[in-house]
Each structure stands twice: as C-alpha cells, then as structure tokens.
Amino acid sequence: MSFQLPKVVLLLLLLILISIGAVPGYLSGKWRWTEPPKVVTLSKLRSLRETGLTLPGWQVAKRETPQIGEHKWLSQEMTRTNQKATLLLFSQKGPREQPEVEWNDINGFQRWKTDSSKQVEFAIATPPTQVTAHFFRGWTSEQTYVVLQWYATSQGGHPDPSHWFFADRIAQWQNRRVPWVAVSILVPIDPLDDLEKHWAEVESLAQTVQSTLMADVLKAN
Template identity: 45%
Template sequence: TNPPPVTNLKQLKTLRQEGLTLPGWEVIRVQNNVQIGGHRWLVQEIKEIQYPQRIAILLLLPQNGPKDQPQVEWLDIDGFHRWQRDADRPLRFTVELAPELAKIPNKPSPTVEAQFFRSWTPQQTFAVVQWYAWPNGGSPAPSRWFWEDSIARLSNRRASWVAVNIIVPIESDIDIKIAKPILESLGEIVQAKLMTEAFGL
C-alpha cells in the first residue's frame, strides 16, 4: 500500500531551492544542490545583523517525497566535512508558538531535542547542532521520526521532515558551552520558521 501523501511537498521543494529567511540574521550566500552523501542539501551562510562578526552555516535537507525517510544524514555530514568530533551532548529547546496557534486549546509548545557537539579539522573548530525537524518538534534520532510518522498515519497524515545542521565556527581552545546560547537561539528561530513556512502550520 502507498503511504498517505505528504501534503506540503510544494513548500518543502521551495525550501530546498530558496532556504530560509531568519529574523535577526542576514543571508550572505545560498548554495542549493550541494551533494553530501546520497543527497543534495541546501547550504546557507548567514551572519547576525546585530553582531556581524558572528557567522553560522545552515544546512537543510527537506523530505523529497512520500517514501523518503531519515537515515544516515549525520554520517554523511561527518564524512563530507572530514572532521573529528567530541563533547557530544543533548541540547533541548522549546519553540514559542505563533499567536494564532497558541490560541488552540491543548496545543503544547513544540520541543526539540538536538545533538550538540564540537568538531574540528586541522584548520578550524566548530560547534554543531543537528536534528530532524517535523511539525510538532524534532530529534536527531530517525526512530523518533518513525514514531511521529506512525501516529500521523493513524489519521491518514504524514509527519514531514527536514534534516537541520547548524555550524558555528569557534576558537579551538574554548569550551563549547560558550556557543550553546547562540545555537539554542538560532535553533529556535529555524524550527519556528520551518513550522510556518515548510510545514504550513
């Protein structure tokens, strides 16, 4: 049997081509169709408007069709950057609902649990956060998406998804905890934008 359709594929396709406009951040450069592993990612270089020296790189991989499932995207990213990594830890944040959604009774604020780690190459050190975003939250674990999708299918719907990877350059000798507030803030902004623009909430 065919799975239920992904009703927001058009929005996901637009995201794949154009990326996200994030409040408080300016887009420096956008590259779509960047081949990473077996997929074509969208890569955006952005800088914070208030602190222009603060740069981040946003990688997005939107679901491509009803049979497209999260699999080994994080291994693909590791292989593409050829970086070492350590200090893996969870990073949890809650997204404030848009005013029109906040009025819906029993509508909880979406919570994302991402993975947060330091990575480095011989040239540069980074703080990285990764998760699969879906309409009411997110997690780095494909198994969590399968659970969300199976619940959605009971109502003949789908939990569409976008793989999100945010990279912030840091000094090699600092604790990555220093980068946590900026990645948390940026993560909330990205998830909120995905909910309104890609997931059509």
C-alpha cells in the same frame, strides 16, 4: 534480560502500530503502507533548497546546494552583527522518503573529528514545542565548530530517525503524515573553546530555524 527489555517493548509497540494501521486498510481494501497518505507540504519541502530559508535578523552571505552523500543539500552561510553561522538543510523530497543516514553524510562531507557529544533540549514558544538535538564540537585542521543537529518536524524534533518513524506511523493511522527537515547548524569557534559559553547563541539560532520551518514548510495549511 534487562538489556533486552527495551528492544522487546519497542518491537511490541511496532507490531501494535502496524496492526492498528492495517485494520482500516483491510476494511477499505486499501493498504496504508503501500499507499501512504500524501505529505501536504511536499511542494514547499521540495522548493526549500532552491528558495532557501529566510531567518529574522540574519543575512545570507552565500547560498549553494552542495552534494552531500547521495543528496543535494541547502547550505547557507549567514551573518548577524558580529556572529557567523552555516545552516545545512535537507528536506523531504517524496512521500516515501524517510530520515536515515544524514548525520553520517555530514560527517563524511566535513571530514572532521568530534568530541563533547551530548543531547540537549530547547523550546520555542509559539506553538509551544520541545526539541531534542545532538550538540558537539567538530574540527578540522582549518576550523573548529560547535554543531547542533536534529530532524525538525511539525511536532518538534529529535536527532534519532526512530522518533520520526513512530510519529509518522501514528499519523498515517490518522490519515496524515509528519513531514521532516534535517537541520545542521555550524557556528565557528576558537579551538578548545568551552562549548557551553556558545550555547545561548546556538540555541537562539536553533529556535529561529525551528519556528520558521514550522510556520512555513512544515505547516499544513
């Protein structure tokens, strides 16, 4: 019974949100789920893969748009002093598009094995924002990486699509939307390296990515 309780609570919460969202639509004659509010930053989200993401302190050595799963992503190979990293971004393309299988697509594209998986948190100062991300090691016969993944939003971020879903439903009730960008950071490391010794480097890059996205493509003017 205790195992089923969280599922029951989530179901009740979803029903409440749907009911709340349906009332204004019923009164106005417009159903919000069939005509959701506009994503005001959609044009910037769509152009992200063409323009790339400029990060303070980092130089882009190579930029391309690989086909990963059913979508084209932005891939940036970047350098800073003696550091190297690859940034993979997939930004929302339409008002009905929602995060779904991006991490499975990345796993299939990289064809890597993984271990040491856990959730971590990092914060940015302006505006004060907390982000939860998926942190793990991915390796192939050629290269080993420390990997950090999350869905960046104007409210923070989380690797689980359900967090965006509930935030967006609440936002629709308030006649707005929660735009999103799937972020995957890959930092090359030596095989069997201790991941924790790379955390400060990865966290710093993640903070820069999140704050840059929030200041531009995720920001409603």
